[in-house]
Amino acid sequence: MTSYILRRLVAMVPVILLVTIVTFGLMRVLPGDPAVAMIGLEADPSLRQLVRQEMGLDKPLYLQYTDWLGRSLHGDFGIAYRTRSPVGPMILSRLPVTLELGVLGMLIAACISLPVGILSAIRPNSKLDIFGTVFAVTGVAVPNFWLGLLMILLFAQILGWLPPFGYVPLLNNFGENLRSMVLPAAALGMAEAAVLTRMTRSSLVEVLRQEYVTAARSKGLAERAVILRHALKNSLIPVVTILGLQISRLIGGAVILETVFALPGIGRLAVDSILYREFMVVQGVVLLMALAVVFSNLFIDILYGYLDPRIRYS
Amino acid sequence: MKEGDNYWEKMLRRTYSRRELVRTSAKVGAVLAGTSLLGCGGTNTPQPSAGAATKTVSSTAPTRGGTITLHQAGNFSGLEAVTGTGGSDQQFLWTVFDNLVAYDKDMKPTAERSLSESWENPDPLTYIFHLRKGIKFHDGTAFNAAAVKANFEYAVDPNVKSNVRADLTAVKTVEVVDENTAKFVLSSPHAPLITILGDRTGMMSSPDAIKKWGKDYIRNPVGTGAFTFVEQVLDDHVTVKRNPNYWQKDHPYVDEVTWKIIPDGDVAMTGLKTGQLNLMWAIPGKEVAEIKSSNKLKFMEREGVWVDMIYLNSMRPPFNNRNVRRALAYAIDRATIAKEILYGTATAAGSSLGPGNWEFDPNAKGLQYDPAKAKEELTAGGTPNGFKFDMRVMNSPIWVQVAQAIKAQAAKVGIEIDLKVLPAPDYYMGFISNAEGSSFLASFSGRADPWQTLAFIFGKDGTYGKAGTQYLDTKLNGLIDKARETYDPQERKRLYNEADKLALDEAYGVFLWYPRTLVAMDPRVRLDVFGDGKPHLGQGDVWIGK
Numbered sequence: 025m026t027s028y029i030l031r032r033l034v035a036m037v038p039v040i041l042l043v044t045i046v047t048f049g050l051m052r053v054l055p056g057d058p059a060v061a062m063i064g065l066e067a068d069p070s071l072r073q074l075v076r077q078e079m080g081l082d083k084p085l086y087l088q089y090t091d092w093l094g095r096s097l098h099g100d101f102g103i104a105y106r107t108r109s110p111v112g113p114m115i116l117s118r119l120p121v122t123l124e125l126g127v128l129g130m131l132i133a134a135c136i137s138l139p140v141g142i143l144s145a146i147r148p149n150s151k152l153d154i155f156g157t158v159f160a161v162t163g164v165a166v167p168n169f170w171l172g173l174l175m176i177l178l179f180a181q182i183l184g185w186l187p188p189f190g191y192v193p194l195l196n197n198f199g200e201n202l203r204s205m206v207l208p209a210a211a212l213g214m215a216e217a218a219v220l221t222r223m224t225r226s227s228l229v230e231v232l233r234q235e236y237v238t239a240a241r242s243k244g245l246a247e248r249a250v251i252l253r254h255a256l257k258n259s260l261i262p263v264v265t266i267l268g269l270q271i272s273r274l275i276g277g278a279v280i281l282e283t284v285f286a287l288p289g290i291g292r293l294a295v296d297s298i299l300y301r302e303f304m305v306v307q308g309v310v311l312l313m314a315l316a317v318v319f320s321n322l323f324i325d326i327l328y329g330y331l332d333p334r335i336r337y338s
Numbered sequence: 339m340k341e342g343d344n345y346w347e348k349m350l351r352r353t354y355s356r357r358e359l360v361r362t363s364a365k366v367g368a369v370l371a372g373t374s375l376l377g378c379g380g381t382n383t384p385q386p387s388a389g390a391a392t393k394t395v396s397s398t399a400p401t402r403g404g405t406i407t408l409h410q411a412g413n414f415s416g417l418e419a420v421t422g423t424g425g426s427d428q429q430f431l432w433t434v435f436d437n438l439v440a441y442d443k444d445m446k447p448t449a450e451r452s453l454s455e456s457w458e459n460p461d462p463l464t465y466i467f468h469l470r471k472g473i474k475f476h477d478g479t480a481f482n483a484a485a486v487k488a489n490f491e492y493a494v495d496p497n498v499k500s501n502v503r504a505d506l507t508a509v510k511t512v513e514v515v516d517e518n519t520a521k522f523v524l525s526s527p528h529a530p531l532i533t534i535l536g537d538r539t540g541m542m543s544s545p546d547a548i549k550k551w552g553k554d555y556i557r558n559p560v561g562t563g564a565f566t567f568v569e570q571v572l573d574d575h576v577t578v579k580r581n582p583n584y585w586q587k588d589h590p591y592v593d594e595v596t597w598k599i600i601p602d603g604d605v606a607m608t609g610l611k612t613g614q615l616n617l618m619w620a621i622p623g624k625e626v627a628e629i630k631s632s633n634k635l636k637f638m639e640r641e642g643v644w645v646d647m648i649y650l651n652s653m654r655p656p657f658n659n660r661n662v663r664r665a666l667a668y669a670i671d672r673a674t675i676a677k678e679i680l681y682g683t684a685t686a687a688g689s690s691l692g693p694g695n696w697e698f699d700p701n702a703k704g705l706q707y708d709p710a711k712a713k714e715e716l717t718a719g720g721t722p723n724g725f726k727f728d729m730r731v732m733n734s735p736i737w738v739q740v741a742q743a744i745k746a747q748a749a750k751v752g753i754e755i756d757l758k759v760l761p762a763p764d765y766y767m768g769f770i771s772n773a774e775g776s777s778f779l780a781s782f783s784g785r786a787d788p789w790q791t792l793a794f795i796f797g798k799d800g801t802y803g804k805a806g807t808q809y810l811d812t813k814l815n816g817l818i819d820k821a822r823e824t825y826d827p828q829e830r831k832r833l834y835n836e837a838d839k840l841a842l843d844e845a846y847g848v849f850l851w852y853p854r855t856l857v858a859m860d861p862r863v864r865l866d867v868f869g870d871g872k873p874h875l876g877q878g879d880v881w882i883g884k
Contacts, residue, residue: 057771061763066783067423068504069804075499106415107572108554181608188608189600191574286600288573299761
């Protein structure tokens with residue numbers, strides 16, 4: 025197992041490097057003058073050359089990249105040009121917001137999808153199953169930002185139960201933090217829940233048809249034990265695969281929801297930075313996301329080994 | 339209990355074992371605990387109480403205390419005056435900085451609000467400012483003539499990314515006459531300087547702080563203002579708090595001002611309605627009717643200096659042809675768009691100068707909707723059957739609607755518009771940096787002095803002159819330069835209006851309408867809306883009553 029993990033880690037390096045090179049290239053290829061993007065519509069045009077110099081844009085491309093690479097290997101990811109904030113600490117300070125949003129979203133998704141999926145699988149074609157299907161199709165079809173706006177309207181404006189925007193850090197006030205995260209996490213989780221429900225249902229239905237399930241039942245095991253202790257674990261493998269893929273979807277969903285709910289997270293940072301040509305920030309954020317995707321894939325693969333003893337890594 | 343009953347059947351018959359009972363109670367308890375979190379309220383902004391329903395504001399004396407919470411769609415471009423570039427930074431800057439000469443709500447320079455007690459023009463090339471005595475910056479250092487000189491040198495330093503350099507090109511040097519007297523020596527007469535000093539150019543920073551922070555000063559502003567800078571959390575909020583040693587006695591009235599960064603205008607509006615915000619600037623037009631009729635919120639509006647316009651590239655076809663430009667200007671029914679799409683919150687424009695400037699000429703007609711004249715111009719211009727051009731526009735719903743309305747109106751006279759919808763900054767970036775495209779549709783935020791507006795849009799050193807998209811009209815530039823050197827206010831006003839009339843006649847840009855400044859707030863908040871359309875929250879400009 026250890027050698028497997030080591031080999032995977034080594035294989036990561038060229039992947040990450042390639043991602044950074046492609047990002048670098050794409051940002052440079054974007055049309056328009058980054059200096060104009062930086063200083064905006066109302067600023068004095070004489071600033072442009074100075075800005076370009078300060079951003080290092082007058083240097084040859086390969087030098088710009090190797091400069092960045094060299095410095096980032098030492099932990100210096102440059103500065104966000106407009107605000108002069110160092111990129112590394114900036115990203116780190118915003119990471120918890122997106123992480124919390126993602127984790128809460130996943131939790132909400134799991135809390136909805138597992139019970140609904142299981143119940144649908146046990147009573148196929150019942151009213152519950154049909155409700156589950158409708159819910160799943162709606163959840164996939166509805167854009168999560170629209171759902172988010174509706175929730176703000178209902179829970180914040182009409183009912184007044186929750187705040188419409190804003191983020192309170194977890195360590196400042198646990199209760200307020202949860203209140204500020206409930207709506208965006210729910211909006212994010214609904215779409216995921218829909219997908220996971222379907223996956224859980226179909227996977228469990230498949231497993232329940234297996235011979236070992238019949239064998240367990242005929243041995244006299246309580247139905248609850250059959251489902252929860254035996255069938256479910258095995259049906260989770262495809263669900264776990266989907267979960268791994270959902271991580272990238274979650275990042276995407278976070279971008280829109282962070283903007284709608286005014287959460288200072290990584291997704292919003294990424295979009296703003298691309299629009300305003302903050303090269304350093306974009307490089308840093310994409311690097312982080314690439315690492316997140318690569319490591320989560322590795323984690324999911326290791327999880328398989330735990331879930332299914334037939335899978336062994338050498 | 340029958341043999342072979344499965345778990346679900348048992349549940350339905352509600353026969354629980356003790357273990358099951360304990361487990362279920364634990365789950366129920368957890369749910370109840372979660373629900374109780376919904377109950378814990380505790381926002382720390384004042385809720386508009388049901389009692390405070392009256393909209394008629396009684397003229398009581400200003401009261402101390404409270405927090406103003408408003409929103410901004412994006413981060414401030416910078417927290418200091420010289421190197422920041424955004425048009426909406428001033429609301430922050432005026433809390434932390436004071437101006438050498440400041441203007442009042444009608445855009446007239448007034449000593450009462452200024453760091454100068456008085457000023458004079460002994461000759462066209464000299465300004466002398468008599469500074470107030472005993473004022474200190476937030477870091478304890480003294481504000482004096484040496485500080486004014488240091489600020490000027492910072493603003494024109496070639497190594498500084500200075501956004502106010504163009505405003506100071508006429509100033510040769512600043513001399514320290516004595517501790518409290520500063521002399522500006524000009525290389526050419528510059529009459530608008532006094533009004534210009536009311537914006538970024540005249541904001542005084544602590545020279546010590548500039549030296550200490552260097553390039554990072556943009557994040558660590560130190561001024562003489564009514565509030566001191568507390569913190570900025572990017573994409574979340576910016577906070578300033580009351581300066582107890584402010585040189586204006588009893589000012590400011592409120593304890594704190596916080597800007598929450600909320601990209602979505604509808605979400606911010608919800609925040610105003612639920613009490614998270616107690617002030618909202620530039621509310622969407624569609625909300626005006628509801629706010630006006632609500633007794634929980636107060637609505638204020640005023641004509642400002644913003645002008646929505648179509649910027650044209652007058653250096654190449656099709657718009658290098660005067661008749662073609664004029665045809666487009668005649669083809670647009672401004673009043674209808676202002677009424678139907680902008681909910682009546684804008685007034686059809688006949689000038690590049692908004693009504694908020696005191697030099698504004700209410701009789702300026704410009705080129706108003708006249709399809710017959712549009713067709714005449716098309717014929718005179720050699721394109722009797724119309725022509726085609728591309729127009730870029732920002733990807734917000736309102737702008738897209740406006741652009742589509744313009745497109746439909748232009749089509750009626752044979753002008754075909756190819757719309758390109760892009761996010762900011764892309765929709766203007768290509769035009770400005772590479773002279774891409776024929777035109778783009780946007781708001782111009784206006785300026786304290788009309789000279790700045792005219793020079794910025796039409797002048798040879800303005801953004802569009804430099805970008806190579808603005809035809810350099812010698813007569814127009816001559817008028818702009820002459821106005822700059824004319825100290826007599828009435829004569830200068832006449833020259834501004836003459837230059838403006840020429841620019842509109844030549845249709846160097848298509849000026850559409852003046853969006854009014856629209857503000858909504860908790861009824862207890864008291865403030866004046868200034869002619870420049872920007873929030874003034876410093877000095878004694880805002881307070882919260884009962």
